[in-house]
Amino acid sequence: MPPTPTIDALEAAAAAPVLRLDGLDTPVIIDSITLLKEGREYYVHARSKDGAEGLAFTNGRAPHLYPILNNLVIPYFIGKDARDLEDHLFGVYRHSSNYKLLGQALWCPVAWVELALLDMLGRIAGKSIADLMGGPVREWVRFYVASGRRDSTPQEEVEYLQSLLDETKAEAVKFRIGGRMSRNEDASPGRTETLIPLARKTLGDGIDIHADANSSYDPPLAIKVGRMLEDIGAVYFEEPCPFDHLEDTKRVADALTLPVSGGEQESSQRRFRWMIANRGVDIVQPDLHYYGGLIRATQVARMAAVAGMPTTVHISGGFGFVYMLIFASVTPDIGRYQEYKRGVEKYSDWFAPALTIRDGAMTVPTAPGTGITDIRAIIKDAEPIV
Numbered sequence: 047m048p049p050t051p052t053i054d055a056l057e058a059a060a061a062a063p064v065l066r067l068d069g070l071d072t073p074v075i076i077d078s079i080t081l082l083k084e085g086r087e088y089y090v091h092a093r094s095k096d097g098a099e100g101l102a103f104t105n106g107r108a109p110h111l112y113p114i115l116n117n118l119v120i121p122y123f124i125g126k127d128a129r130d131l132e133d134h135l136f137g138v139y140r141h142s143s144n145y146k147l148l149g150q151a152l153w154c155p156v157a158w159v160e161l162a163l164l165d166m167l168g169r170i171a172g173k174s175i176a177d178l179m180g181g182p183v184r185e186w187v188r189f190y191v192a193s194g195r196r197d198s199t200p201q202e203e204v205e206y207l208q209s210l211l212d213e214t215k216a217e218a219v220k221f222r223i224g225g226r227m228s229r230n231e232d233a234s235p236g237r238t239e240t241l242i243p244l245a246r247k248t249l250g251d252g253i254d255i256h257a258d259a260n261s262s263y264d265p266p267l268a269i270k271v272g273r274m275l276e277d278i279g280a281v282y283f284e285e286p287c288p289f290d291h292l293e294d295t296k297r298v299a300d301a302l303t304l305p306v307s308g309g310e311q312e313s314s315q316r317r318f319r320w321m322i323a324n325r326g327v328d329i330v331q332p333d334l335h336y337y338g339g340l341i342r343a344t345q346v347a348r349m350a351a352v353a354g355m356p357t358t359v360h361i362s363g364g365f366g367f368v369y370m371l372i373f374a375s376v377t378p379d380i381g382r383y384q385e386y387k388r389g390v391e392k393y394s395d396w397f398a399p400a401l402t403i404r405d406g407a408m409t410v411p412t413a414p415g416t417g418i419t420d421i422r423a424i425i426k427d428a429e430p431i432v
Contacts, residue, residue: 048353048354050323050325050353051322051323051349051352051353053319053323055352056319056322056323056349056352056353057319059345059348059349059351059352060315060319060345060346060348060349061345062348063132064132064179064180064340064341064344064345065131065132065167065178065179065341066177066178066179066180067129067167067171067178068171069171069172069173070129070167070170070171073127073129074094074096074098074127074128074129074166074167074170075094075095075096075125075126075127075128076092076093076094076095076123076124076125076126076127076128076163077093077094077095077124078091078092078093078124079091079092079093079120079123079124079159079162080092080430081108081112081115081116081430081431081432082425082428082429082430082431083108083428083429083430083431084425084427084428084429087103087428088103088104088106088108088109088112088431089101089102089103089104089424089425089428090102090103090104090115090158090159090161090162091162091421091425092128092159092162092163092165092166093166094128094166094170098166098169098170099166099169099421100162100163100164100165100166100167100168100169100415100421101162101165101416101418101421101424101425102157102158102159102160102161102162102165102416103158103161103363103364103365103366103368104154104158104335104363105154105157105335105336105362105363105366106362106363107150107154107335107362108158108431111150111151111154111155112431114147114151114152114155115155115158115159116431116432118141118142118144118147118152118155119138119141119144119152119155119156119159120159121141122134122137122138122141122142123138123159123163128163128166128167129167131160131163131164131167131341132341135156135160135338135339135341135342138156138159139152139156148313148314149313150311150313150335150336152313152338153313153335153336153337153338153339153342154335154336156338156339157334157335157336157337157338157339158335160338160339160340160341161339161340161369161416164178164339164340164415164416165415165416165418166415167415168414168415168416169414169415171414172414173414174372174411174412174413174414174415174417175340175372175411175415175416175417176372176375176376176410176411176412179340179344179372179376180376181376182375182376182410182412183375183376183377183378184374184375184410185375185409185410186404186407186408186409186410187370187371187374187375187380187384187407187408187409187410188217188218188382188383188384188406188407189214189216189218189383189384189385189386189406189407189408190216190217190218190219190220190254190256190383190384190385190386191207191210191211191213191214191216191218191219191220191386191388192210192219192220192221192256192258192385192386193206193207193210193219193220193221193222194222195222196222196225196226196233196234196237197233199234199237200237200240200241200244200245201244203221203241203245204241204244204245204248204249205248207219207221207245207249208248208249210388211249211253214386214403214406215404215405215406216386216406217252217253217254217383217406218253218254218255218256218281218382218383218406219245219249219253219254219255219256220255220256220257220258220284220385221241221245221255221256221257221258222257222258222259222260223237223238223241223242223257223258223259223262223271224238224259224260224262224263224271225262226260226261226262227260227261227262227288228262229264230262230263230264230267231262238271238274239274242257242271242274242275242277242278242280243274243277243278245278246278246279251279254280254281254382254383255275255278255279255280255281256280256281256282256283256284256383257271257275257280257282257283257284258284258285259271259283259284259285259286259287260284260285261285261287261288261289262286263286263287264287264294265287265294265297265298265301268283268286268287268294268298269297269298269301269302271283271286272286272298272301272302272304272306273302275304276302276303276304280304281304281305281382282304282305282306282307282328282329282381282382283298283302283304283305283306283307284306284307284308284331285307285308285310286298286306286308289308289309289310289311289312290311292317292320292321292324292326293326295308295326295327296324296325296326296327299325299326299327299328300325305328305329306327306328306329307327307328307329307330307331307358308321308326308327308329308330308331309321309327309330309331309332309333309346309360310331310332310333310336310360311333311336312332312336312337313336313337313338315342315345315346318330318332318346318349319349322349322350322352322353322355323353325353325355327355328355329355329356329357329358329381330346330347330350330355330356330357330358331357331358331359331360332346332357332359332360333359333360333361333362334359334360334361334362334366334369334370334373335361335362335363335366336360336362340369340372340373343357343359343373344373344376344377347373347377347379350379351378351379355379356379356380356381357377357379357380357381358380358381358382358383358384359373359374359380359384360385361384361385361387364387364389364390364393365390365393366387367385367386367387367390368390368393368401368411368416368417369416370384370385371384371401371408371409371410371411372410372411372416374410375410386408390408391403396418396419396420396424397411397413397417397418397419398413398417398419399412399413
């Protein structure tokens with residue numbers, strides 16, 4: 047295990063510039079940012095004064111958070127130079143006392159704007175977002191398939207996971223255990239203790255197994271469940287204790303040889319710094335929307351790298367899988383697998399070259415910006431939300 051990093055080393059890693067804006071020699075003044083809706087899909091569309099465009103997909107929180115986006119986040123960015131995006135992430139945090147909204151309420155809207163502006167900057171420069179972030183270190187990303195259910199029986203769960211493996215040729219799965227923020231209650235009596243060994247028996251020794259407790263346990267029960275997972279050779283244990291119980295999660299991570307992951311609900315860089323400096327988890331896991339976008343998540347990954355810890359981002363929303371691919375393409379240590387979202391294939395033909403799945407891995411977008419070739423075709427029937 048690498049030596050414990052100093053706070054100064056972690057701060058220096060987080061403070062290093064993320065974006066490389068070579069070729070963007072003139073100001074890119076933001077003229078408009080608009081929330082659009084078509085059916086159940088919400089988009090954030092950005093336009094510069096010179097007519098350049100960028101598009102981002104939300105994660106499904108837009109129906110609840112659009113007043114914060116429209117009234118407290120977007121106004122800060124209008125008239126600003128998009129090339130100063132890294133500085134703007136702190137500026138919008140201060141703007142109108144937005145820091146008082148710390149959490150998903152603030153950082154989801156900021157993430158949508160950041161992703162739209164990164165798309166716009168990439169299109170202007172003729173570079174992918176990965177290139178704006180220093181260039182890709184991989185072209186393919188290995189993924190696991192996941193079930194989000196707890197209302198299934200253990201047998202139904204493993205049958206569903208097997209169908210996903212057959213469909214994608216993935217080599218890893220994730221299933222949910224416990225009852226979700228449940229104070230040690232299982233989703234149904236005996237479900238977890240039956241599911242864990244059944245998954246190994248049914249899926250076989252060649253499949254890597256992840257389990258997500260979604261904040262279900264106190265440390266003693268989390269350690270007990272973790273031992274069950276160790277017995278079947280699982281590869282990680284996600285969020286065993288309530289997400290903000292950092293010391294409890296550290297107790298579990300210290301007790302187990304099985305890697306413990308956490309951080310998907312986190313919104314504070316200082317708390318991530320604590321988790322890394324104190325080895326409160328083994329795998330760091332910011333959500334690209336909940337935490338505020340690619341730049342902030344990369345800052346966390348750089349702190350984790352100083353400590354020799356992987357960063358495997360959490361994704362929310364179907365199109366979030368594409369943002370994960372971009373993050374995974376530029377982050378050296380992403381752990382074994384990233385999460386696959388079923389249905390992402392519907393987006394594949396929006397890209398050139400098309401996104402490709404093969405043997406449990408997916409290609410990374412390479413075209414300018416996010417990689418979508420025709421923004422206008424996507425939003426042609428969308429209406430603004432004000």
